[in-house]
């Protein structure tokens with residue numbers, strides 16, 4: 001499922017260091033020549049594509065980026081130190097526009113791909129540079145030039161990795177808001193008028209993973225009922241399905257099967273996508289009359305998928321469920337080692 005994540009930032013390259021006015025002062029040399037060094041170059045700003053980043057979430061908290069200034073020139077013709085370049089890491093697939101003109105500045109698609117975005121200012125020339133036959137003692141030097149400043153708009157097509165599915169009212173929207181505090185700013189994807197909820201959930205490693213709450217799954221969705229086709233097409237691009245089932249329903253097995261049949265009817269491998277089940281709303285279940293353990297076991301036998309019992313409202317049981325999801329996603333990233341028999 002694709003969405004567009006956006007961020008607006010300002011980058012400023014470092015100003016060049018000023019050139020200085022100085023003269024040689026040596027023993028027995030009454031009037032030494034000019035010796036003011038040039039200023040150092042200001043640091044530039046670069047973008048680098050990083051395959052471990054998934055979203056532009058970090059830019060929501062950090063809008064302004066500045067590279068280091070160059071330092072002033074020194075006496076004895078010493079050139080000032082250059083400012084350090086600033087490297088900004090962005091997810092692969094980030095497109096960078098000039099926010100003022102709308103001009104496309106670059107598209108970072110490959111890991112480690114680099115783009116110079118704002119050039120550091122040149123250092124100013126020291127007075128030694130202005131020595132001439134006519135002026136043996138120039139009293140002036142040039143200031144460093146300012147670094148480029150740019151207002152940028154970053155755009156990234158987000159891929160939701162985890163799709164939350166289930167019947168209406170199962171608690172999908174509630175779950176996504178319990179799992180994720182921050183939400184990316186989303187521009188709607190052209191072919192749907194309803195925007196599924198997106199949430200970015202942080203892994204223990206700090207990376208963001210995009211979860212999408214996919215509404216509109218009802219009986220007959222695979223044949224186009226409701227918004228079925230559109231949403232099922234979205235799910236095709238997620239890697240793990242989190243199937244939410246209302247534990248207070250009078251027949252959780254029927255509910256599970258309804259969605260399962262829709263996935264099967266749609267085909268294209270959806271029914272075979274790694275899936276985990278979660279019996280939701282356990283806070284509202286009357287434990288006297290409902291045996292949750294037995295229900296979970298029954299669903300597990302039906303689906304061969306891990307089953308968790310959770311409450312999206314009280315946030316019970318969410319942690320182990322997330323652990324399972326991270327495990328599945330990690331396994332999909334790392335190619336399994338293959339044993340070779342000779």
Ligand SMILES: Nc1nc2c(ncn2[C@@H]2O[C@H](COP(=O)(O)OP(=O)(O)OP(=O)(O)O)[C@@H](O)[C@H]2O)c(=O)[nH]1
Nearest residue numbers: 167168169170171172173174215281284311312313
């Ligand atoms: N007691 C309890 N109620 C819950 C829980 N999760 C969701 N609900 C309630 O269930 C109702 C439906 O929740 P939603 O999150 O809107 O469900 P949904 O799956 O997004 O529904 P649709 O968008 O219509 O498909 C709301 O009244 C929620 O407050 C839970 O863990 N416990």
Ligand SMILES: [Mg+2]
Nearest residue numbers: 172173213215
């Ligand atoms: Mg909803």
